[in-house]
Amino acid sequence: MAIADASHFDRLVDFLKQKRENVTFHDIIALAEVSAQSLQSFFQAMDAKVYGELREIAGYIETMRHEIGALQVNDLKNSRIPAAGEELGAIVQATEAATHTIMECAEAVMGADASDPVAYKALVDEKMMVIFEACSFQDITGQRIAKVVETLQHIEERVSRFADVMQAKDIDGFLTRSERERAERKEKFLLHGPQLAGGGVDQAKVDEMFP
């Protein structure tokens, strides 16, 4: 912000130093004119400073707009994230269907009458073929997972770049009430979910805790 210096007010000071006994409306107008003229250079200096700061802010907003655009949020929201969700849904369905088929075969074999070895072998052979076929889900599931991973990498790259450019700092708290409630529930009931290798205790360690 511009700082007023004494020279801005010299004319005003001179005007006020003049002795005046009967102040008229003309004197007041004259005072206003002198005031305006005296402060003109001050306001000009201030204008230049404010203009510079506003230009800086405008530049920052322009950069931010560009970076937000680079995030491609509409593409993420309308296309990539829903597509990834559909892929995950398809994975769940495929694994469920395959598990169902495999278990059905196992149950059929376990429940079969083994008194006729020929018929029993034919049944086992037939069910084993069905199990082989059902296991083909893994190939397609692998390809679907690769697509979801690609989407996650796409999001990660853009969000990381945005955070770096904006020098973003994390703030505490939750975005929504349901987000907070989910987090509180997880904490209260110790819901950590499956751990990666080395992240939790194995059965042998658990057994030591139940001697």
Add this chain to the structure above:
Amino acid sequence: MAVDMSMPVLVVDDYNTMIRIIRNLLKQLGFEDIDDASDGSAALSKLREKKYGLVISDWNMEPMTGYELLKEVRADPGLNKTPFIMVTAESKTENVIAAKKAGVNNYIVKPFNAQTLKTKIEAVFAE
């Protein structure tokens, strides 16, 4: 103490596949009277309707978790002696300690095999 194969067993899990796996394993072990429930509150209702000799429960379920179910069972004078085995993917030490403190009889980490289930059931009834 020998395991009574005729006693009713309640399997609690929100995944049908898991219920089916445990059911089949229990059948292979010789159990015949097996019921199931999809969460803690459904299990609690069944436990109050019928006397079960063993509860095998998952931890992470909605709306009532297996951990809450365990605490409810232990707090109920009519149910607090029911043997309770937790079968779960929750494998953090704090989970095992919390379950033990709440009165679980044994703890199985998923994925598990038939032998582990058999050993744990035998251990519970040998207590």
